[in-house]
Amino acid sequence: MDKALIPEGVKRCPLPVFGIWLLVLLAFIGWGVYAGVAVLIQALHLTGLNDYFGFGLYITADLAIIALGAGAFFSGFLYYGLSRLFPALKELHKIINLAVIVGFVCYTGALAVLLLEVGQPLRAWFGYWHANVHSMLTEVIFCITCYAIVLVIEYVPIILSNRKLEAIRSARVFGHTLHDLMAIFALTGTFLSFFHQGSLGGVAGVLFARPFAYRTGFFIWPWTFFLFILSAIASGPAFTALVCRSMEAVTRKKLVDRSVYELIAKIVGTLLSIYIVLKIVDTVYWALFQSPQFGFNLGDYYRAPYGMWLLFVEIIVCGVLPTAALLYPRTRQSNIVMFLSFLLACVGVTINRFVMTIQAIAAPVMPFDKWEVYVPTVYEWAPIIAMIAYCALILSLSYRYLPLFPREKELNPTS
Secondary structure, eight states, X not given: OHHHHSOTXXXXXXXXXXXXXXXXXXXXXXXXXXXXXXXXXXXGGGSSOOSSOSSOHHHHHHHHHHHHTHHHHHHHIXXXXXXXXXXXXXXXXXXXXXXXHHHHHHHHHHHHHHHHHHSOGGGTTHHHHSOOTTOHHHHHHHHXXXXXXXXXXXXXXXXXXXXXXXXXXXXXXXXXXXXHTHHHHHHHXXXXXXXXXXXXXXXXXTXXXXXXXXXXXXXXXXXXXXXXXXXXXXXXXXXXXXXXHHHHHHXXXXXXXXXXXXXXXXXXXXXXXXXXXXXXXXXXXXIXXXXXXXXXXXXXXXXXXXXXXXXXXXXXXXXXXXXXXXXSHHHHTOHHHHHHHHHHHHHHHHHHHHIIIIIHHHSOOSTTOOOOOOOOOHHHHHHHHHHHHHHHHHHHHHHHHSOOOTTHHHHOTTO
16 A cells, blocks of 8 residues: 555655654654643643743744745745746756645644644634734734645645545546646745745834844834845745755655755855845944944843854854855855755754844843843743654655655656
Protein backbone atom coordinates (compact mmCIF):
# COMPACT_ATOMS: atom_id res chain seq x y z
CA MET A 1 0.00 0.00 0.00
CA ASP A 2 2.82 2.41 0.89
CA LYS A 3 4.65 1.81 -2.39
CA ALA A 4 1.48 2.45 -4.34
CA LEU A 5 1.23 5.94 -2.82
CA ILE A 6 4.82 6.95 -3.56
CA PRO A 7 5.23 9.02 -6.78
CA GLU A 8 6.20 6.88 -9.72
CA GLY A 9 9.85 6.71 -10.69
CA VAL A 10 11.37 7.94 -7.40
CA LYS A 11 12.91 6.09 -4.48
CA ARG A 12 12.06 6.60 -0.83
CA CYS A 13 13.49 5.15 2.38
CA PRO A 14 12.08 1.80 3.65
CA LEU A 15 8.74 2.03 5.42
CA PRO A 16 10.08 0.82 8.82
CA VAL A 17 12.71 3.59 8.83
CA PHE A 18 10.08 6.15 7.88
CA GLY A 19 7.76 4.77 10.57
CA ILE A 20 10.42 5.22 13.28
CA TRP A 21 10.97 8.80 12.13
CA LEU A 22 7.23 9.48 12.35
CA LEU A 23 7.10 7.98 15.86
CA VAL A 24 9.87 10.33 17.02
CA LEU A 25 8.00 13.34 15.61
CA LEU A 26 4.71 12.18 17.13
CA ALA A 27 6.42 11.82 20.51
CA PHE A 28 7.52 15.47 20.41
CA ILE A 29 4.05 16.51 19.26
CA GLY A 30 2.48 14.51 22.09
CA TRP A 31 4.78 16.20 24.60
CA GLY A 32 3.74 19.61 23.30
CA VAL A 33 0.03 18.71 23.34
CA TYR A 34 0.37 17.53 26.95
CA ALA A 35 2.04 20.81 27.96
CA GLY A 36 -0.55 22.81 26.03
CA VAL A 37 -3.49 21.01 27.66
CA ALA A 38 -1.91 21.59 31.07
CA VAL A 39 -1.67 25.33 30.32
CA LEU A 40 -5.30 25.46 29.18
CA ILE A 41 -6.49 23.61 32.29
CA GLN A 42 -4.29 25.24 34.93
CA ALA A 43 -3.94 28.65 33.21
CA LEU A 44 -0.93 30.70 32.19
CA HIS A 45 0.73 30.69 35.62
CA LEU A 46 2.52 27.51 34.45
CA THR A 47 4.41 29.64 31.93
CA GLY A 48 6.93 32.41 32.40
CA LEU A 49 4.24 34.96 31.60
CA ASN A 50 3.10 37.29 34.37
CA ASP A 51 1.56 40.71 34.95
CA TYR A 52 4.70 42.30 33.54
CA PHE A 53 5.25 40.03 30.52
CA GLY A 54 1.95 39.54 28.74
CA PHE A 55 3.89 38.58 25.61
CA GLY A 56 6.47 35.81 25.74
CA LEU A 57 7.89 32.86 23.85
CA TYR A 58 4.53 32.03 22.26
CA ILE A 59 4.24 35.44 20.60
CA THR A 60 7.95 35.61 19.72
CA ALA A 61 7.76 32.21 18.01
CA ASP A 62 4.49 33.14 16.30
CA LEU A 63 5.88 36.38 14.89
CA ALA A 64 9.10 34.69 13.77
CA ILE A 65 7.41 31.69 12.14
CA ILE A 66 4.88 33.93 10.39
CA ALA A 67 7.74 36.03 9.01
CA LEU A 68 9.66 32.93 7.86
CA GLY A 69 6.47 31.55 6.32
CA ALA A 70 6.37 34.61 4.08
CA GLY A 71 8.31 32.60 1.51
CA ALA A 72 4.96 31.14 0.44
CA PHE A 73 3.16 34.35 -0.42
CA PHE A 74 6.20 36.18 -1.76
CA SER A 75 7.38 33.28 -3.91
CA GLY A 76 3.83 32.97 -5.23
CA PHE A 77 3.75 36.70 -5.94
CA LEU A 78 7.06 36.53 -7.84
CA TYR A 79 6.12 33.42 -9.80
CA TYR A 80 2.47 34.10 -10.62
CA GLY A 81 2.60 37.89 -10.64
CA LEU A 82 5.98 38.92 -12.04
CA SER A 83 7.36 35.97 -14.03
CA ARG A 84 5.84 37.27 -17.27
CA LEU A 85 7.72 40.53 -16.86
CA PHE A 86 10.89 38.83 -15.59
CA PRO A 87 11.20 35.37 -17.24
CA ALA A 88 14.07 34.40 -14.92
CA LEU A 89 11.53 34.12 -12.09
CA LYS A 90 9.95 31.11 -13.82
CA GLU A 91 12.73 29.08 -12.18
CA LEU A 92 10.71 29.36 -8.95
CA HIS A 93 8.30 26.82 -10.43
CA LYS A 94 10.75 24.14 -9.28
CA ILE A 95 10.32 25.07 -5.63
CA ILE A 96 6.85 26.68 -5.50
CA ASN A 97 5.14 23.54 -4.16
CA LEU A 98 7.57 23.38 -1.25
CA ALA A 99 7.06 27.10 -0.57
CA VAL A 100 3.29 26.55 -0.31
CA ILE A 101 3.71 23.66 2.14
CA VAL A 102 6.24 25.59 4.23
CA GLY A 103 3.77 28.48 4.42
CA PHE A 104 0.94 26.09 5.29
CA VAL A 105 2.78 24.46 8.20
CA CYS A 106 4.09 27.81 9.47
CA TYR A 107 0.70 29.49 9.55
CA THR A 108 -1.34 26.55 10.84
CA GLY A 109 1.29 25.82 13.48
CA ALA A 110 1.39 29.46 14.54
CA LEU A 111 -2.41 29.57 14.87
CA ALA A 112 -2.35 26.44 17.03
CA VAL A 113 0.27 27.88 19.40
CA LEU A 114 -1.59 31.19 19.49
CA LEU A 115 -4.51 29.46 21.21
CA LEU A 116 -2.28 29.03 24.26
CA GLU A 117 -1.44 32.75 24.35
CA VAL A 118 -5.14 33.65 24.40
CA GLY A 119 -5.39 32.18 27.89
CA GLN A 120 -9.12 31.51 27.54
CA PRO A 121 -9.51 29.69 24.21
CA LEU A 122 -13.28 29.51 24.74
CA ARG A 123 -13.24 33.23 24.05
CA ALA A 124 -10.91 33.03 21.06
CA TRP A 125 -13.86 33.69 18.77
CA PHE A 126 -14.39 37.12 20.40
CA GLY A 127 -11.78 38.54 18.02
CA TYR A 128 -14.13 37.75 15.14
CA TRP A 129 -17.53 38.43 16.67
CA HIS A 130 -16.66 41.31 19.04
CA ALA A 131 -13.90 42.81 16.94
CA ASN A 132 -12.17 45.96 18.18
CA VAL A 133 -12.25 48.02 14.99
CA HIS A 134 -9.69 50.46 16.44
CA SER A 135 -7.00 47.79 16.88
CA MET A 136 -4.56 46.65 14.24
CA LEU A 137 -4.70 43.20 15.80
CA THR A 138 -8.25 42.86 14.46
CA GLU A 139 -6.93 43.23 10.92
CA VAL A 140 -4.13 40.80 11.78
CA ILE A 141 -6.64 38.20 13.05
CA PHE A 142 -8.77 38.37 9.92
CA CYS A 143 -5.84 38.48 7.48
CA ILE A 144 -3.98 35.56 9.07
CA THR A 145 -7.16 33.48 9.21
CA CYS A 146 -8.04 34.24 5.60
CA TYR A 147 -4.50 33.59 4.41
CA ALA A 148 -4.41 30.28 6.27
CA ILE A 149 -7.55 29.34 4.33
CA VAL A 150 -5.83 30.42 1.09
CA LEU A 151 -2.86 28.19 1.94
CA VAL A 152 -5.20 25.25 2.53
CA ILE A 153 -6.73 25.89 -0.91
CA GLU A 154 -3.24 26.05 -2.45
CA TYR A 155 -2.24 22.83 -0.69
CA VAL A 156 -5.27 20.85 -1.92
CA PRO A 157 -4.16 20.48 -5.59
CA ILE A 158 -0.73 19.35 -4.37
CA ILE A 159 -2.40 16.63 -2.28
CA LEU A 160 -4.62 15.63 -5.20
CA SER A 161 -1.51 15.13 -7.35
CA ASN A 162 -0.83 11.92 -5.43
CA ARG A 163 -0.79 9.06 -7.93
CA LYS A 164 -3.70 7.21 -6.29
CA LEU A 165 -5.89 10.29 -5.90
CA GLU A 166 -5.09 11.47 -9.41
CA ALA A 167 -6.42 8.16 -10.73
CA ILE A 168 -9.87 9.26 -9.52
CA ARG A 169 -11.32 11.33 -12.35
CA SER A 170 -13.35 13.76 -10.21
CA ALA A 171 -10.39 14.41 -7.91
CA ARG A 172 -8.08 14.90 -10.91
CA VAL A 173 -10.43 17.38 -12.59
CA PHE A 174 -10.97 19.28 -9.34
CA GLY A 175 -7.24 19.45 -8.66
CA HIS A 176 -6.41 20.66 -12.17
CA THR A 177 -9.17 23.29 -11.97
CA LEU A 178 -7.76 24.61 -8.70
CA HIS A 179 -4.29 24.60 -10.22
CA ASP A 180 -5.51 26.74 -13.14
CA LEU A 181 -6.93 29.25 -10.64
CA MET A 182 -3.83 29.26 -8.46
CA ALA A 183 -2.64 32.67 -9.67
CA ILE A 184 -5.79 34.25 -8.22
CA PHE A 185 -5.28 32.59 -4.83
CA ALA A 186 -1.56 33.41 -4.80
CA LEU A 187 -2.16 37.09 -5.50
CA THR A 188 -5.00 37.20 -2.95
CA GLY A 189 -2.62 35.69 -0.41
CA THR A 190 -0.06 38.34 -1.29
CA PHE A 191 -2.55 41.11 -0.54
CA LEU A 192 -3.54 39.55 2.80
CA SER A 193 0.02 38.81 3.88
CA PHE A 194 1.44 42.22 3.07
CA PHE A 195 -1.10 43.84 5.36
CA HIS A 196 -0.87 41.51 8.34
CA GLN A 197 2.94 41.40 8.20
CA GLY A 198 2.96 45.18 8.31
CA SER A 199 0.30 45.45 10.99
CA LEU A 200 2.23 43.11 13.28
CA GLY A 201 5.05 45.64 13.10
CA GLY A 202 2.59 48.50 13.42
CA VAL A 203 1.33 47.13 16.74
CA ALA A 204 4.80 47.62 18.21
CA GLY A 205 5.39 50.94 16.45
CA VAL A 206 2.36 52.70 17.94
CA LEU A 207 3.18 51.81 21.57
CA PHE A 208 3.72 55.39 22.74
CA ALA A 209 4.25 54.20 26.32
CA ARG A 210 7.08 51.90 25.21
CA PRO A 211 9.84 54.16 23.80
CA PHE A 212 11.94 51.13 22.82
CA ALA A 213 9.34 50.06 20.27
CA TYR A 214 7.59 53.32 19.40
CA ARG A 215 8.39 54.92 16.04
CA THR A 216 7.23 57.89 14.04
CA GLY A 217 6.15 57.11 10.51
CA PHE A 218 4.38 57.90 7.28
CA PHE A 219 0.79 59.18 7.73
CA ILE A 220 -0.82 56.60 10.05
CA TRP A 221 1.83 53.90 9.55
CA PRO A 222 4.88 53.74 11.85
CA TRP A 223 8.19 52.81 10.25
CA THR A 224 8.00 49.36 11.86
CA PHE A 225 5.02 48.62 9.57
CA PHE A 226 7.27 48.75 6.51
CA LEU A 227 10.31 47.19 8.22
CA PHE A 228 8.31 44.11 9.22
CA ILE A 229 7.14 43.62 5.64
CA LEU A 230 10.65 44.00 4.22
CA SER A 231 12.24 41.67 6.77
CA ALA A 232 9.56 39.02 6.12
CA ILE A 233 9.85 39.02 2.33
CA ALA A 234 13.65 38.98 2.63
CA SER A 235 13.86 36.08 5.10
CA GLY A 236 10.89 34.02 3.85
CA PRO A 237 12.48 32.77 0.59
CA ALA A 238 15.73 32.18 2.49
CA PHE A 239 13.89 29.90 4.94
CA THR A 240 12.27 27.98 2.08
CA ALA A 241 15.70 27.46 0.51
CA LEU A 242 17.09 26.25 3.85
CA VAL A 243 14.24 23.75 4.21
CA CYS A 244 14.87 22.47 0.69
CA ARG A 245 18.60 22.16 1.33
CA SER A 246 17.92 20.31 4.61
CA MET A 247 15.71 17.85 2.75
CA GLU A 248 18.49 17.31 0.21
CA ALA A 249 20.96 16.63 3.01
CA VAL A 250 18.64 14.14 4.72
CA THR A 251 17.59 12.32 1.54
CA ARG A 252 21.04 12.59 -0.10
CA LYS A 253 19.36 13.65 -3.31
CA LYS A 254 19.45 16.70 -5.51
CA LEU A 255 15.90 18.07 -5.49
CA VAL A 256 16.26 21.36 -7.38
CA ASP A 257 18.81 22.91 -9.71
CA ARG A 258 21.43 25.13 -8.21
CA SER A 259 20.10 27.90 -10.45
CA VAL A 260 17.06 28.03 -8.15
CA TYR A 261 19.24 28.66 -5.10
CA GLU A 262 21.22 31.22 -7.09
CA LEU A 263 18.02 33.06 -8.00
CA ILE A 264 16.78 33.00 -4.40
CA ALA A 265 20.18 34.29 -3.23
CA LYS A 266 19.91 37.28 -5.57
CA ILE A 267 16.34 37.98 -4.42
CA VAL A 268 17.18 37.66 -0.74
CA GLY A 269 20.37 39.70 -1.09
CA THR A 270 18.57 42.54 -2.87
CA LEU A 271 15.65 42.67 -0.44
CA LEU A 272 17.89 42.27 2.59
CA SER A 273 20.07 45.16 1.41
CA ILE A 274 17.03 47.45 1.16
CA TYR A 275 15.78 46.31 4.56
CA ILE A 276 19.09 46.63 6.38
CA VAL A 277 19.76 50.13 5.02
CA LEU A 278 16.34 51.32 6.16
CA LYS A 279 16.77 49.47 9.47
CA ILE A 280 20.07 51.26 10.12
CA VAL A 281 18.54 54.62 9.24
CA ASP A 282 15.58 53.92 11.50
CA THR A 283 17.84 52.81 14.37
CA VAL A 284 20.11 55.86 14.09
CA TYR A 285 17.17 58.28 14.03
CA TRP A 286 15.49 56.45 16.92
CA ALA A 287 18.68 56.43 19.02
CA LEU A 288 19.92 59.98 18.35
CA PHE A 289 16.74 62.01 17.91
CA GLN A 290 13.54 60.26 18.90
CA SER A 291 14.54 58.56 22.17
CA PRO A 292 16.24 61.63 23.68
CA GLN A 293 12.90 63.44 23.30
CA PHE A 294 11.47 60.84 25.70
CA GLY A 295 14.44 61.22 28.05
CA PHE A 296 16.19 57.99 27.08
CA ASN A 297 19.68 57.28 25.76
CA LEU A 298 20.54 54.22 23.67
CA GLY A 299 22.31 52.57 26.60
CA ASP A 300 19.13 52.76 28.67
CA TYR A 301 17.53 50.14 26.44
CA TYR A 302 20.32 47.58 26.53
CA ARG A 303 21.17 45.97 29.84
CA ALA A 304 21.98 42.40 30.82
CA PRO A 305 20.86 39.96 29.65
CA TYR A 306 19.47 42.07 26.79
CA GLY A 307 22.76 43.80 26.08
CA MET A 308 24.03 45.83 23.14
CA TRP A 309 25.21 42.55 21.62
CA LEU A 310 21.63 41.93 20.45
CA LEU A 311 21.66 45.10 18.34
CA PHE A 312 25.08 44.21 16.90
CA VAL A 313 24.09 40.65 16.05
CA GLU A 314 20.77 41.68 14.49
CA ILE A 315 22.10 44.45 12.27
CA ILE A 316 25.72 43.58 11.54
CA VAL A 317 26.09 39.81 11.89
CA CYS A 318 22.61 38.87 10.60
CA GLY A 319 22.11 41.84 8.30
CA VAL A 320 25.17 43.49 6.78
CA LEU A 321 27.29 40.33 6.50
CA PRO A 322 24.74 38.07 4.72
CA THR A 323 23.72 40.98 2.49
CA ALA A 324 27.29 41.51 1.32
CA ALA A 325 27.84 37.77 0.85
CA LEU A 326 24.69 37.27 -1.22
CA LEU A 327 25.17 40.33 -3.43
CA TYR A 328 28.80 39.55 -4.29
CA PRO A 329 28.85 36.88 -7.06
CA ARG A 330 32.12 35.23 -6.01
CA THR A 331 31.05 34.57 -2.39
CA ARG A 332 27.59 33.53 -3.59
CA GLN A 333 29.18 30.69 -5.57
CA SER A 334 30.11 28.95 -2.31
CA ASN A 335 27.31 26.75 -0.98
CA ILE A 336 28.58 27.15 2.57
CA VAL A 337 28.53 30.94 2.36
CA MET A 338 25.17 31.02 0.58
CA PHE A 339 23.29 28.81 3.02
CA LEU A 340 25.03 30.33 6.03
CA SER A 341 23.83 33.71 4.78
CA PHE A 342 20.29 32.34 4.45
CA LEU A 343 20.51 31.06 8.03
CA LEU A 344 21.81 34.38 9.35
CA ALA A 345 18.95 36.22 7.62
CA CYS A 346 16.43 33.93 9.36
CA VAL A 347 18.16 34.35 12.73
CA GLY A 348 18.15 38.12 12.24
CA VAL A 349 14.40 38.34 11.70
CA THR A 350 13.85 36.09 14.74
CA ILE A 351 15.99 38.36 16.91
CA ASN A 352 14.06 41.36 15.60
CA ARG A 353 10.75 39.82 16.62
CA PHE A 354 12.24 38.94 20.02
CA VAL A 355 13.49 42.43 20.82
CA MET A 356 10.27 44.08 19.61
CA THR A 357 8.26 41.98 22.07
CA ILE A 358 10.33 40.74 25.02
CA GLN A 359 12.97 43.48 25.22
CA ALA A 360 10.41 46.22 24.57
CA ILE A 361 8.52 45.05 27.66
CA ALA A 362 11.62 44.40 29.77
CA ALA A 363 12.94 47.98 29.41
CA PRO A 364 11.67 50.24 32.22
CA VAL A 365 9.67 53.30 31.25
CA MET A 366 9.19 54.94 34.65
CA PRO A 367 11.81 56.15 37.15
CA PHE A 368 10.57 53.65 39.73
CA ASP A 369 10.61 50.72 37.26
CA LYS A 370 13.43 48.22 37.14
CA TRP A 371 14.71 45.89 34.44
CA GLU A 372 12.69 42.72 34.23
CA VAL A 373 13.90 39.37 32.90
CA TYR A 374 11.63 36.89 31.18
CA VAL A 375 12.41 33.18 31.47
CA PRO A 376 10.09 30.79 29.58
CA THR A 377 9.22 27.51 31.28
CA VAL A 378 9.06 24.02 29.84
CA TYR A 379 5.33 24.56 29.31
CA GLU A 380 6.25 27.14 26.68
CA TRP A 381 9.19 25.32 25.13
CA ALA A 382 7.28 22.06 24.68
CA PRO A 383 4.51 23.47 22.42
CA ILE A 384 7.10 25.36 20.34
CA ILE A 385 9.17 22.18 19.86
CA ALA A 386 5.92 20.35 19.05
CA MET A 387 5.16 22.95 16.39
CA ILE A 388 8.58 22.35 14.80
CA ALA A 389 7.92 18.58 14.91
CA TYR A 390 4.50 19.18 13.30
CA CYS A 391 6.18 21.11 10.49
CA ALA A 392 8.67 18.27 9.98
CA LEU A 393 5.81 15.73 10.00
CA ILE A 394 3.81 17.47 7.26
CA LEU A 395 6.94 18.03 5.16
CA SER A 396 7.98 14.40 5.56
CA LEU A 397 4.59 13.03 4.55
CA SER A 398 4.34 15.46 1.65
CA TYR A 399 7.79 14.60 0.33
CA ARG A 400 7.18 10.87 0.56
CA TYR A 401 3.76 10.73 -1.07
CA LEU A 402 3.48 13.86 -3.24
CA PRO A 403 5.47 15.00 -6.29
CA LEU A 404 6.83 18.19 -4.71
CA PHE A 405 9.80 18.60 -7.00
CA PRO A 406 9.01 18.34 -10.75
CA ARG A 407 12.61 17.57 -11.75
CA GLU A 408 13.54 15.08 -9.03
CA LYS A 409 13.61 12.14 -11.45
CA GLU A 410 15.73 14.05 -13.95
CA LEU A 411 18.21 15.21 -11.30
CA ASN A 412 18.45 11.70 -9.79
CA PRO A 413 18.22 9.30 -12.75
CA THR A 414 19.10 6.29 -10.55
CA SER A 415 15.97 6.89 -8.45
